[in-house]
Amino acid sequence: MAEQGHGHGHHGHGGQMTPEQQMQMIQQEIRLAKNLGQIKYKIIVMSGKGGVGKSTVAANIAETLQAMGYKTGILDADIHGPNIPKMLGIDMLEEGFNQYQFEAFKAIIEDEFAKKDLTQEEQQQLIEDKKEEYKQSLFPVVTPSGLKVMSMAFLIDSLDRPIIWRGPQKTGAIKQLIADSNWGPLDFLVIDNPPGTGDEPLTVLQTIPDADLVLMVTTPNVVSQEDVLKCVKMVELMNIEKIGLIENMAYYTCPHCNEKLHIFGEGNGKKFAEEMEITYLGDLPIEESVSNAPNKEATISVLDPSDEVSKRFREIVEDIKKEFLE
Ligand SMILES: Nc1ncnc2c1ncn2[C@@H]1O[C@H](COP(=O)(O)OP(=O)(O)OP(=O)(O)O)[C@@H](O)[C@H]1O
Numbered sequence: 001m002a003e004q005g006h007g008h009g010h011h012g013h014g015g016q017m018t019p020e021q022q023m024q025m026i027q028q029e030i031r032l033a034k035n036l037g038q039i040k041y042k043i044i045v046m047s048g049k050g051g052v053g054k055s056t057v058a059a060n061i062a063e064t065l066q067a068m069g070y071k072t073g074i075l076d077a078d079i080h081g082p083n084i085p086k087m088l089g090i091d092m093l094e095e096g097f098n099q100y101q102f103e104a105f106k107a108i109i110e111d112e113f114a115k116k117d118l119t120q121e122e123q124q125q126l127i128e129d130k131k132e133e134y135k136q137s138l139f140p141v142v143t144p145s146g147l148k149v150m151s152m153a154f155l156i157d158s159l160d161r162p163i164i165w166r167g168p169q170k171t172g173a174i175k176q177l178i179a180d181s182n183w184g185p186l187d188f189l190v191i192d193n194p195p196g197t198g199d200e201p202l203t204v205l206q207t208i209p210d211a212d213l214v215l216m217v218t219t220p221n222v223v224s225q226e227d228v229l230k231c232v233k234m235v236e237l238m239n240i241e242k243i244g245l246i247e248n249m250a251y252y253t254c255p256h257c258n259e260k261l262h263i264f265g266e267g268n269g270k271k272f273a274e275e276m277e278i279t280y281l282g283d284l285p286i287e288e289s290v291s292n293a294p295n296k297e298a299t300i301s302v303l304d305p306s307d308e309v310s311k312r313f314r315e316i317v318e319d320i321k322k323e324f325l326e
């Protein structure tokens with residue numbers, strides 16, 4: 001990936017691109033338009049701060065949509081800490097992914113062969129054509145529930161060794177991940193953005209300028225909300241007006257008396273959303289079932305639909321549909 005991404009970094013430096021680099025950039029734009037053009041709704045999940053539950057929310061929303069019968073994909077755009085696959089119980093690194101890509105390509109060819117009676121020569125030609133067509137494609141991994149997943153985690157050979165990205169390589173890798181993921185037709189694509197207002201989340205917003213909705217995730221404490229404010233302003237600067245706020249870890253339900261304990265204060269998220277003039281989509285409790293989920297084969301929404309958090313996710317998805325998409 002790093003090697004493939006090399007060269008992107010020179011774009012934009014005073015128009016010094018070689019004709020070959022210009023051609024590559026145009027071809028990438030074409031792939032981007034083609035791959036994203038097959039997706040009905042794109043939802044970007046963001047947060048001002050790290051560790052507030054962005055990936056948890058993205059994974060649960062995606063699984064909930066898929067369970068509701070929508071064809072859904074999730075793109076893990078966090079290239080430093082890609083943990084969406086782990087949250088969905090997918091254990092796949094570079095070698096397995098390459099094998100998977102080969103199988104996916106083979107399936108396409110076999111499909112084509114089954115459609116018509118071809119001579120050996122025509123078969124060979126078809127293989128060559130398809131190789132060209134899918135040369136740059138990254139076929140997403142599919143979970144048992146049918147959710148399609150793409151992540152940088154599939155393009156590296158070890159999860160515990162840090163990848164050292166230099167600035168331009170980083171944006172190149174993110175763009176490549178978005179442009180080359182071949183989802184096929186989807187109702188929803190959920191994108192888990194890296195935290196904050198830096199280069200990486202900005203690259204995602206610039207690469208997907210027609211996002212239908214940005215979901216901001218925050219925790220109730222004020223420090224975190226000031227960071228969200230910056231994030232909201234960045235999104236508004238990109239002319240995306242549909243922004244929803246989810247307050248995560250808002251309360252803890254006492255297992256003994258069932259009282260809702262608002263550890264970080266109550267009503268902050270709602271008040272904050274009103275001040276920011278963005279849509280408040282509700283809160284989520286702190287729950288052991290959620291923090292445990294990353295070690296399981298799916299999110300809590302799939303594992304236990306009767307769980308309080310799973311119900312909240314279904315309500316949030318219904319609200320998203322009503323508020324933003326109908
Ligand atoms: N509502 C919740 N109840 C209990 N644990 C939670 C909840 N939401 C998130 N967590 C846990 O908090 C940790 C951080 O969540 P998560 O990884 O989703 O955050 P993030 O915003 O994506 O972080 P990063 O910025 O590092 O990508 C995880 O261990 C997750 O399981």
Ligand SMILES: [Mg+2]
Nearest residue numbers: 054055056078
């Ligand atoms: Mg995350």
